[in-house]
Amino acid sequence: MLKKCAHLLSSLLISFVYFFSLAANSTEKMWPGSEYSPSIPTFKDVLGYDVGERITNYGDMLRYFEALERSAPKQIKLFEYGRTWEGRKLIYAAIGNRDVIANLDGFADKMQKLSDPRITDKSTAKALIAQLPSSVWLGYGVHGNEISSTDAAMMTAYHLLAAPNEATNRKILKNTLVFIDPLQNPDGRTRFTSRYYATVGMQHSDDRLSAEHNEPWPSGRSNHYLFDMNRDWLAITQPETAGRIRAMNHYRPLVVIDLHEMGGDSSYYFSPAAQPFNPHMTKNQIDNMTTIGKNHGKHFDRYGFDYFTREVFDAFYPGYGDSWPVFYGASASTYEVSSSRGELFKKRTGETLTYKNTVQRHFVASISTAEGVADNHNKLLNDYYNYQTSAIKAGKNSKERVYILPNKRNIAGNHRLATLMAQHGVEVKQANSDFKQCGKSYQAGAYFIDTAQPKGRFVRTTFTQQVDMSSAFVKEQERRRARKLDDEIYDVTGWSLPLMFDVDIDSCSKAVKVANHLIESNDKLIGKVINPNATVAYLIPWGDMAAGRFLTAALQQNITLKSADKAFTLEDNQKFTAGTLIIEKRSNDDDLATKIIEIAKNTGAQVQGVNSSWVTQGPSFGSSNTVTMSAPKIAMAWDNPVSSLSAGNTRFVIERQFNYPVTAIRTQTLKSADLSNYQVLILPSGDYKEILGVSGADNIKQWVKRGGVLITLGRATQFAAEHDIALLDVKRERAFQAQEDDKSKATKAVKEVEGESMVDGQLFSTKDELVSASENTKEKPDFVAGVLANIEVDQEHWLTAGVHKSLTAIAYGSDIYTPIKLASGKNLAWFTDAENVLASGYLWAENKKQLAYKPYLIHQPMGRGMVIAFTQEPTTRAYLDGLNVMLMNTIFRAAAHARPLK
Ligand SMILES: [Zn+2]
Known part of the structure; x- marks a missing residue:
């Protein structure tokens, strides 16, 4: 309480310095100097509390935007762009001057024209630019427990509508259209807000140990199927992502911002982003975000807000909310504010962070972004048009100008990939007759994509086998690794869609000339x-x-x-x-x-x-x-210690890609539950040891022996292979160490004798010896952030019947297993040789060597049932479609081959 008072005192002091002349209610403190029209409803008018006083729930957010639209229908329009899995309406608001709002379709139409230099020449583009407003898309709350951005979205809308004559707003409203997507993840936020307020007692606790600051499983970050939707922009598996992509492809906003929260002890992050950048981004796009970042710097200095740039949050993977828009020509960025994850949070420094503090920072950054867009109206529109021209030119000059999908194998996978690219806004064509290209013959029905199109760079970055991080960045990571420091790779380094979808492709430097038709995103696969x-x-x-x-x-x-x-x-x-x-x-x-x-x-x-x-x-x-x-009843582990991502992805793949129901059972229940009702049990990735223990494992083992099929994914395979759990007869490997390694000489010299607190003396003559003596001798293989790896599949076993002989999987983390011995079972898929194991991404040389020919899929019969282990996760982000047939086999064919007594 004391801290809170101190804080109030200091903010009063600030308000005295800056705007003592105003009646300082808390809305006015958000952007000092603003005079608000009483005709626009405040938070208090509609919701009964002031901005930042409560964490607004989904329903109230909707109510507030509807009230704003009713009060100023000529300045703001709301649109529904989809429904969540739990049935909640997804909305965005368009705010601008009357002329623009009155004709949003006309605006979209002009942006479409500006997006295609093949139909819009330079002088037409110039005329369009003279008429068009610049535009910005502000996306809030994609991670549902990153709470402040939604209230900031509401405040931003209110501020623009109620204070149109404030100097910055006047600039913005004159030439800029502001799109606000106030809540990208209503299901996740609802999970957070309902549980937070259900946990609060007599007073809100600022203690990080308190229940309200520690969400139960699964947190509100993810959506209904527990997806991290900020990774879903490549495969568009979730309805929320699909709706946003449809809207962005329609309006083509010039600047796109994705607003997040980070740990409460941090400050505020905005652009420029960290290395590495995706090499298919242009310098202009990066520079524009630096310009806008500088504008924030100015405002943040004025308000006395701490911030940082560049050190984390890279822009390499093209499936984030701040990288996907770059590939249609926008400039985009992520903002992060330190989270109060509740109404109050005590930082390590002792300061109390209030919810209102965090809302204000996101609000200021939002307005500052719109200001930056307004200030750079001409430049951003010109850059946008020039981006399209340069994208087409880059495609024309590329050795991989055209990608051709022969479509002779895995017809459903080809169809999925072709329609997915159409959903991204890429022109995908299908040949009406046979043709020859670059010396190869193709049949009618082959798909092809010419990268000499405005979205050509998106096609390049998602279709090419390898996108390289800058060599300087890679060199630095190798240096850090050599020094036993953690690497700075933030996310997966490989994501080639044809590999992930098990679709064959060819490329050719010349345009395809054959009668064809355009693929639509909703084209159905004809049975x-x-x-x-x-x-x-x-x-x-x-x-x-x-x-x-x-x-x-x-x-x-x-x-x-x-x-x-x-x-x-x-x-x-x-x-x-x-x-x-x-x-x-x-x-x-x-x-x-x-x-x-x-x-x-x-x-x-x-x-x-x-x-x-x-x-x-x-x-x-x-x-x-x-x-x-037979139709198996499938159970899966749900709740701690299961990784919520793995649980959600796996359930989604089975329920929504296989169209088959799953029963989620809380892990604790599995310990002693009678599982005889089920034929298949899936353990998604997770560290089960503590919760299931030996007795839980034994309950599962007895069920397997009676005819159950146990499938373990990723880290669940670690659990199954633990020596006292003994569900699986393999072991995890330590990092390979060459026997006669010079480095180890020094450490060898010192023998620690148990019970003695001193050791024999040793002599070092180089620093390397110091480094080597401080190394652990029994280390795990180095951690990998996620690459695509090639695997080979046994073609003679019933479990892999019909599965393609070579596939691409994800290799993540440091798990490498010994092969299972024939006496216990069979290795049915394994990583290929060291030279070829890396399909896409960046993999440490030692890991390549050690991963080669190690098992990916293991089958171990046990009594009347069996254990099937994936050493990595086959359902990551539900975007490894190429592994789906294998996964289906492990469920349905395995259930058919188990022999329970009926
Ligand atoms: Zn986030």
């Missing part, structure tokens, strides 16, 4: 049933997600079906892959054909009806090398 009146069976070749979704639909409609463990050939010489689904007429109802046609239509699967079951090679339909599939 097909050949010979729908088949008399014997329907066959669905296995190997892509259309067949995968066919399987889950068929299982849920109680269709009786089998799957072949091996490839087979029919008498007419038609070949079918291992894993092919076999649906026999004799074991199903009379309306089978109707159901098959309907499912094929909905899933895009290719179905072949056959009138004979005569097989000339491989297993016949009645062979013991076919298995009857």
Whole structure:
């Protein structure tokens, strides 16, 4: 309490210095010198409290924006851009002068023209620039527990509408259109606000130990499916991301800001960003953010706010809210304010940070951004147009000018990638007839993308196999690593979409000339049933997600079906892959054909009806090398100690990409629960040792022995492999150390004898010996921030039936495992040789060597059931679509192969 009073006193003092002449209510203190019109409703008018006094919940935020729109419909317009998984409306507001607001479609239309120099020449562009306002998109609260930005969004809207004559506002409203997306993650914020206020007692605690400052699992950061939506801009898996991308592609705001919060002991962060920058960004884009950052510096100095720039938060991965917009030509940045994560927070310095403090900083940065955009109106519009021109030129000059997707294998994956790129606003074309390009022949149906288009750089950065960090940055990281310092790599360094989606691509330096049509983002994959009146069976070749979704639909409609463990050939010489689904007429109802046609239509699967079951090679339909599939009940661990990202991603992939339900069970419950109702249990990544322990592991082990399928992902595999848990017969490896290493000589000399507190003396003659003597002798392999790695897949095992022989997975962290011995099980997928293991990104040389030929997917039979271990996570960000068939096999084919007593 004392601290709070001291704070009030100091802010009174500041207000005395700066604006003693005003009636200093707290709204006015937000931007001193403003006079607010009473016709625009304040926080207090609508919500009953002043700005920053409470953490506004989602419903009240909506109510406030609706009140603003009612009071000034000519200056602000609200739009719904989607619904969250939990059904909440997502909105943005457009604020500007009457002329612009009256004709937003006209504005969007002009921006579209300015975006394409192929239809808009320089003089037309000049005329457009003379008419267009500049524009800024302010995105708030993508991480739902980073709370202050939403109240800052409300304050920003109020301030612009209620004080149009304040000098800065006048500048902004004259030539700039301000978009405000006040809450990008309503589901996450609701999780935070409801639990925070449910936990508060007689007074708000500023103690970081207090319950209200420590969210239970899962925190409000993520959305309903526990995604970090600030990583979702590449694969657009979540409806919130899809809606934002649609809106941004429509208006093309020139500057985009994503507002966040960081730890409470910090200050404020804005642009310029940290190294490394994505090399496909232009200097102008980076410079514009520095200009705007400088403007903040001016205001922050005036208010006495601490800040920093450049040291963290890089701009390398193109799937952040502040990097995706750069690839249509915007300048973009992240802002971070130290969080009070509640109404009060005591910093380590002893100062009390109030919620209002944090709201004000984001609000000031918001207005300062809009001011920077207004001040640079002409430059930003010109830069935007020139960006498009240079993007087309860069595409024309590139050796990888055109990417071609032959579309002969993994048809569903090709379709997903082609429509995803269309959703990004990329022109994707599909050939209407066969053609030749760069000496190769392609069939009608091949997709191609010419990077000589405005979004060409986005295509480059997401399709090319390798995007390099600057060599100076890499050199510095290697230096730090050599000195045993942590590296400064912030996020994954590889994200090539064709690799991640298991889609073959070629590139060519020349434009493709063939009759074609443009792909739309909502184009459906067309399913097909050949010979729908088949008399014997329907066959669905296995190997892509259309067949995968066919399987889950068929299982849920109680269709009786089998799957072949091996490839087979029919008498007419038609070949079918291992894993092919076999649906026999004799074991199903009379309306089978109707159901098959309907499912094929909905899933895009290719179905072949056959009138004979005569097989000339491989297993016949009645062979013991076919298995009857049944609809497994799937359980997964949920709640601490599971990584919420891994839990959410995994549940999402199964529920929304496989279209199959999952029961989430709290980890604590798994310890003693009777699991006999379930056929499959998935442990997402997490450190289970403490919560499950030996007795919990034993409960799971007994269930596996009775016929259960246990699947462990990422760090859950560590748990399974612990020696006293013994669910999996492999071990984790320490970092490889060469035997006769000079460096270790010095350390070898000193033998520590147990029970003695002194050791024999040693002599150092170089600093290296000091360094080496202070090293731990038993270290883990160096940590990897996340790269794409090549894996090879066993082609002869039923568990990997139909899975492509080579795939791309993520390698993250420092987990490397010994192979399982044949006596215990089989290694069914493994990392490739050291030379080729890195598919994309930056991987330490030692890790490459040690990762080579180490297991990725392990199968260990146990009693009537089995344990299946992924040594890395196959569901990261739900953007490794290429691993989905393998993951489906581990669930559905494994359940079919388990032998519980029925
Ligand atoms: Zn954040």
